[in-house]
Ligand SMILES: Nc1ncnc2c1ncn2[C@@H]1O[C@H](COP(=O)(O)OP(=O)(O)OP(=O)(O)O)[C@@H](O)[C@H]1O
Ligand SMILES: CC(C)(CO)[C@@H](O)C(=O)[O-]
């Protein structure tokens with residue numbers, strides 16, 4: 279039995295004030311197989327699957343000539359995510375966007391509870407992307423896989439690592455470096471959920487953003503080591519007009535904190551400039567970035583690391599040799615300035631060619 283209902287969202291009315299309310303434009307059809315049909319007045323039809331079984335039934339129904347490009351996300355979509363979906367549409371017949379806020383990659387002290395959740399807006403953005411793609415692009419976002427936590431982790435997923443039970447995937451020693459130094463739980467959670475998502479969605483290709491560069495190195499290694507027959511494409515970082523890397527967590531920043539957040543990119547750009555002017559010593563290049571971030575951060579940011587690493591094993595380099603491609607990456611926290619504000623972690627990177 280299929281029951282039609284109107285998909286209502288109060289958020290939708292405020293997010294796109296210039297557009298009609300989402301509820302008046304979109305109908306969602308709820309079927310007993312947990313498949314949601316997200317159909318619009320335009321020609322695109324996006325299907326939303328909340329269960330592994332319903333997604334698999336759809337995936338199995340695709341002809342062998344179809345190709346599936348998967349874009350894993352945690353939701354709160356922005357232009358960076360959409361550029362991944364656009365890249366996937368350019369070389370696949372079907373684009374599948376996964377939206378799953380993965381508890382396993384958060385420690386108990388991190389921002390899982392406050393992480394932005396904007397499902398209605400996300401679906402509208404994907405629909406708008408479909409409508410904007412020219413007819414010369416064959417692919418469209420035809421499915422969204424948005425499972426519940428219990429669907430992905432039937433045995434539960436406590437945030438305290440010692441309490442976790444079941445199968446987890448770790449890519450050693452890469453996952454202990456850089457981001458993993460500060461967030462030791464993080465890449466185990468990412469590698470585990472991506473392995474699950476790859477097994478469920480069965481992509482030909484997967485798309486990840488360069489903003490999370492260490493994640494791309496680790497997942498490439500995972501695909502290779504576990505013999506997944508999947509190609510990984512890294513899509514360049516989308517930035518705000520001042521250069522700040524787009525990130526779902528940027529919504530936590532406003533006013534002076536938003537202004538000051540740009541020092542991360544400025545520090546990296548200063549270091550890149552030094553390198554382009556002929557400096558090869560890693561310590562001097564890193565010092566240049568550090569100075570900018572600390573000076574221009576005006577005491578409102580705390581630098582975690584700035585580092586130069588080779589792209590295979592992420593070993594630190596002492597000199598940057600032309601033509602090798604070295605990752606210059608940094609992470610910092612934007613500190614609270616008022617009651618009720620949290621600390622916001624930002625990461626960014628540039629490749630020194
Ligand atoms: N600015 C960006 N440009 C290109 N890709 C991006 C950008 N930001 C995120 N992505 C990519 O989108 C995918 C999903 O990322 P995610 O949902 O965690 O968003 P995010 O903005 O990175 O969130 P967070 O604020 O938690 O870091 C990842 O592959 C990530 O690298
Ligand atoms: C890859 C990912 C979706 C896994 O949860 C997440 O780490 C992200 O959004 O970068």
Ligand code: BAL
Pocket residue numbers: 383490
């Ligand atoms: N894209 C990064 C996801 C996280 O910080 O959990």
